[in-house]
Amino acid sequence: KMPEGEKRQWKQEEQQQKGEQEGLIEFYSSYKELFQFFCSNTTIHGAIRLVCSKKNKMKTAFWSVLFFLTFSLMYWQFGILYREYFSYPVNLNLNLNSDRLAFPAVTLCTLNPYRYSAIRKKLDELDQITHQTLLDLYGYNMSLSRSDWSVPGTQKRSSRSLLHQVQRHPLRRQKRDNLVNLPENSPSVDKNDWKIGFVLCSENNKDCFHQAYSSGVDAVREWYSFHYINILAQMPDAKALDESDFENFIYSCRFNEASCDKANYTHFHHPLYGNCYTFNDNSSSLWTSSLPGINNGLSLVVRTEQNDFIPLLSTVTGARVMVHDQNEPAFMDDGGFNVRPGIETSISMRKEMTVRLGGSYSNCTEDGSDVPVQNLFSSRYTEQVCIRSCFQLNMVERCGCAYYFYPLPAGAQYCDYTKHVAWGYCYYKLLAEFKADVLRCFHKCRKPCKMTQYQLSAGYSRWPSAVSEDWVFHVLSKQNKYNITSKRNGVAKVNIFFEEWNYKTNGESPAFTVVTLLSQLGNQWSLWFGSSVLSVMELAELILDVIAITFILGLRWFRSRQQLSALGSSPAAQGNAACHAEAPPLGASPHRFSVEAVVTTLPSYNSLDPRGPSREGGVAHE
16 A cells, blocks of 8 residues: 555656657757667668768768768759759650541732733833833843833823832942942943942931842842832722633633632732632632542643733743642742743642640740731731731831731721832831841741641643644633644643642650659659658658757747846845845754654565555654
């Protein structure tokens, strides 16, 4: 049996020990203890060497350097992996598909800028001025060699407005850069050392520059084209230039062994390439090739003889053809090529689709809605549509008028030097900035994420042959009322077909995903430390323990500072006086005190009989 006081004390100690054994959170008393426990129990290779070799300082230093060097190399590899991940690399996926293919749109132009009746008189006046200019510069009299170009209107004096504008922008010679300082009558200056061009000045004539060309042919064509565009821009209604003559240009049209009709083509006018016809541009009824091969495509017989044409604007004979996707404008300068007269041109096509990843992986756009350039064309977004719209918008902003070759923005009007005197000066200045990307059009306009292209290859043969040309031209003269003046340069044949049904799709997929990143990080961690994900959690636990111990030690330090400040603020005199009052004076007799001892006899191990406590008391007196 125990006394009640000892029972309570024993129970309190037992509960205290039990609470210490069942504690949920255990903190270490120092950083050293924490580090020793971590190195002794972690699954990270090499960490235990930092503890077990502590009696040998050389080994401890060696393993410490090796451990932290390994950590540094691993995190260096981690940095490389993160840099590669955030560069968003892609894999190129090449797929070959086989299916019946929708036939693309085909645009064919006459290469013959037509002398339209609405502007015939002004064109004749411009021709007369040009003839005189060529006579002055080169001594060539075009009217004498080709008097059939002249009409009675050209014999009259040119209108004052056109003559004034031509005199404002004359075609003249200019010495080359290395001969500028020599006089004109110098014997070392030859006629071939001159450049040909025309002068363009600002509205107040304070700034002028010479638009020069090394070739006289290019200079004459560009100068004539400049005035020709001004004449076209003066037309109040563009429909006045719509003089389509399909039957007089295309003698035969067949697709998939069936004849074409007017529902299969649309017509538009190009200032330099004349009348243009686009086949299979109607999205409601698209052509589909039943089989690949020359007999299952589009076959055209076209007239290439130029009657009533503009010789100073068009210097080639034939036709121009371009293959493009539906709902895309035909930019004949970019993707077209010429068809030679008297030749059968067979064009085989291979379809190729490109699908790019958007977002962070590439700078492509889905539909152009996120491109800061207004689409002026009535078609879907393409990169060339955006670039030309960007130039036209800058043209309207800088020059106050729009360029005739591109669509007209809302509220603007086409450039005409009778209304906009210095538009030519502004245009050529702006064109130089555009080509140098000062306008940032090539930067603003992005590639579409999905685009379709056609890879073309052409073959040529003489058509009609020498033995068959008589009956071919005879049939054409009877059926199409073709007046033969030049058999060899009068007609041409074009065949456009799919080479095969297989088409290629170029796709993109992410090369570095989150799963790939985690896998690569795990590979590096295993390479340098031979550990797993749980080892990473152990390291995270170590970091959390360090933070917790730091917080606890800081809290203890803060409380100790508060206690010291509280003790320092209490009066010391009061404490000393209390101590002197309680102390007995010197020489006084000491106090008497008694001690009561309680002895408890433990039960004997040889007997199971309990024994009660025996008490002996005594009082000691001093």
